[in-house]
Amino acid sequence: MSAATTDPAGVNGPAGPAPVVIHRQRFRGLRESLGRFSTRTDGLVGLGILLVFAVLAIAPALFVGPLETVVTATGGVLEPPSMAHVFGTDEMGRDMLNLTVHGARISMIIGLLATVITVAVGALVGIVAGYSGGRLDNALMRVTDFFLVLPTFVLAIILAPILLDIIGPEAELFGIRATLLVIVLVIGLTSWATTARVIRSQVLSIKERMFVDRARVIGSGSGRIMRVHILPNVVNLIIAQAVLTFAFAVFVETTLAFIGLGDPFAPSWGQVLNAAQSAGAPGLGAWWYIVPPAACVVLVVLAFTLLGNALDDILNPKSGSRR
Amino acid sequence: MTEDAAVPPAPPESAPEQPEILRLEGLQVHFPIRGGLIDTLAGRAKGAVRAVDGIDLSIRRGEILALVGESGSGKTTTGRVVVKLTKQTGGRVIFDGQDVSGMWGGKALRPYRKRVQLIFQDPYETLNPKHTIGDFVEEPLLVGGRDLSREERQRRVLDALDAAGLRPAADYAARYPHELSGGQRQRVVIAGALVMDPDLVVADEPVSMLDVSIRTELLRLMLDLRKERGLTYLFITHDLAIAWVIADRIAVMYLGRIMEIGPAERVIRHPRNPYTQALVSVSPSPDPPDEEGAAKRTILVGETPDAAHVPPGCRFHPRCPLAFDRCRTEEPPLFDVGGGQQAACWLAKDGPLDLPIIDAVEAVGGVVHASGEI
């Protein structure tokens, strides 16, 4: 917290003492939160698991080589786990470990994109509705409620083919094919409402606080207040919500792919499970086809949930730092 | 190092020749009570909360006017109207000769907000916990659209913090609210009000939440600032004793109206309205009462009724130990009782009258009940 002069050349003139720069300890709050986080076993476990999967998702080829295809399959058909193939092989002879690790990437990317949409829309609606109140709030909340009560999967099943038709099956964005884009959109559409509701109720209590009054009294407009005063006080909640949404998104994607709405060329875990189903793996007792991807989904969802809950507890602005 | 915070005699700037800086005429703030579905369909409002029910007030430059009242008196709402946080439903607000009653909207209000500022009551809540002290004090400059350079803004921030007694200013500017004590935070709030160089400061219970020994420092600071910067204060408080120490003039409010107004010495020593007299008599003092002392207190019966059910006639009459027939039917205006003092009471109609002390319970004849019912 030391002051330092910013005007060594005396550019601003000799009058008075040199202007002083105010060093801001902007991240002190962050450091404190990190400190508290380090005591939460659940959060640390979740974070650890996620980091493992994140690394795998970023560079799967580093660990298991390129994605095996039918052509490059290395093993025999439906071989149980062995030294050569730790998780066995699928019905086309592809190494299960290879598939599982590559699957991480698809699942996580979809999860990430869906979360970004969900949280961006949800937070925007939540803050605007919560702060504005009155008719705008009412209108937005009615829309939100509508989306809130729609059953996710039913909506997904209905929307997916429709959206696919609209976008066209050949479309591609950032190397992600249309089918996956549709899934991202569907998850976003069905999840934003919860986030919006949660953020809105926090905003409702924040906007009653005296510092918002003060901002108004000095003439701040609504836009500025929402940006500068409300948003920083809900960021923590947004982060916690994002993490939980991520878990949900991965889970939904898996399910959708499992029931056949995924992209057969992008083997996410759900897609692998779908393939396992089609290949009759359960009947054939080929457990190694099912367990690895399923276990990964469970682990990732669990990890996000643990992390999200820990973050929620820590970052939640409960403490108003009373005397 | 005892430093007396003696209230200086009214400085030359606030002599009667000084111009008026604020005038409220017939100010009224009614909040409608929304009825149920049937009422809404029938277009009926269910009545109104008459928070401020017609008050006239004027403050001269350099003056400190204390607006004193209990909860429900409308004093805070009046303050909010002056700083344009709440919209009046009737009456006029005239600032420095200009009628600003109809002035609303961000852009239109900018020049007004530069000149009229508010000091809030709760130093723990007024500061956004995510912002530094420097952010807080700088914000009015960013919002005011003054197009100041960053260096100029920083300079003003540091000046304001320094003027509020927070030194070294640069040190404080980098800190967060939770690192500061209550008294320090309130100084920050004051700095935030000073940074725009206002003419009029509305202070809403600025010291009520602070420890006794800190209050004195803050009050002294406010007095010093008046002298140095020619500030005018509208000082809102429920504590008559604080008003006694700091104010040039005192206005006593009850249920949305001014019951009495005048120079501090006159209102406190020679109240002409029974409500004022009762308030003064029960104002606690650290001198232990002697035998007569106990009898000199006029403890009123019941509590202030809520502003949705204002009694007819003089609104104080149900609890007034001196009420008579006229009080129950006609609301008295403010009568001049000499020396710049005015009282809204039929007893004051024919000139100043020293009010007798009457046992309120006996006079009103009953046991304590809520909302003035006997």
Add this chain to the structure above:
Amino acid sequence: MSELDIRSNRKWPMPKQAVPGAPLLEVEDLSVRFAMRNGSVKAVDGVSFRLNDGEALGIAGESGCGKTTTALSLVRLLPANGRIRSGSVKLFGIDLVPKTEKQLARYRWREISMVFQGAMNALNPVQRVGDQIAEPIEVRLGASRAASQKRAAELLDLVGIPKQRAMAYPHQLSGGMRQRAMIAMALACDPAIVIGDEPTTALDVMVQAQILQLLEQLRRDLGLSLILITHDLSVIAETCDRVMVMYAGRVAEEGPARRVFTAPRHPYTRKLLLAFPNIHADRRTLDVIPGQPPDLRNPPPGCRFAPRCAEAMDVCREVVPPEVRFADGVRVACHLFPVSDAVAGEVPA
């Protein structure tokens, strides 16, 4: 009422373990420590006082001086990280400090009860007020539902709440009414001592006067003893027989209210009195007490007020001032009044 009268007029028999002839309440050398994240705080450090039957004692001081902690430790309602480290709290000669929670139940609310600050926080918002008053009677005294309701109605009448308001919920009552309800609750089991922690602080001045008048009336009629904790010296001046001024966990001065307020000895008491605006005095001045109360994690050695005291001497900064008792019943802990200078004929405490 004399002490004998009060004790013989008790509604319930004296506790079995009571020591005959013992004073109502005697606190000796009480110390309370709080365990915080970065150190422990000795919030109360060697506080002693006595309360007699029918007496009203005011404990005054600013925030952080330890007055509330002292009160809470009398009924053992300290927060989880607080602990009584040493000292004794003797009710009728029975030391409550070593008692277990279960044993304390005999005394809590039945001999000592408490009126908290901010009734809204202490009242259950979803339970009717009348029921909340009847509850301790039923639970602690084992009375029947009908009997407790009847008693609750009596209590409501006693504190000035009309019978029809008994069925109201707390949020339907005004601030003053709620505080009266809290007082009724505190009186439910006919305690000997009622502790009021800032009972009138959040109230309007007129309501405050009403509540204080009520407390005074109850004290006279029921032979109640009061411990009133507040930062507001004026409240104590009006209602209490004796006052104890605390600073930074220790007692600065204690004695008959009249004496302490008209002729304060301790520099802190003197400054504190002058810092209160007095509407009935001619002066319109206020004194400043420079500086801030000490950080109790690391209190200054010697007298804790020394850093802010205009009259501090070298010895003040090094040696804790011993308590000295004067002939007029006032105790002071200040080196300006050394033991050797105690009024002749008086034994220093």
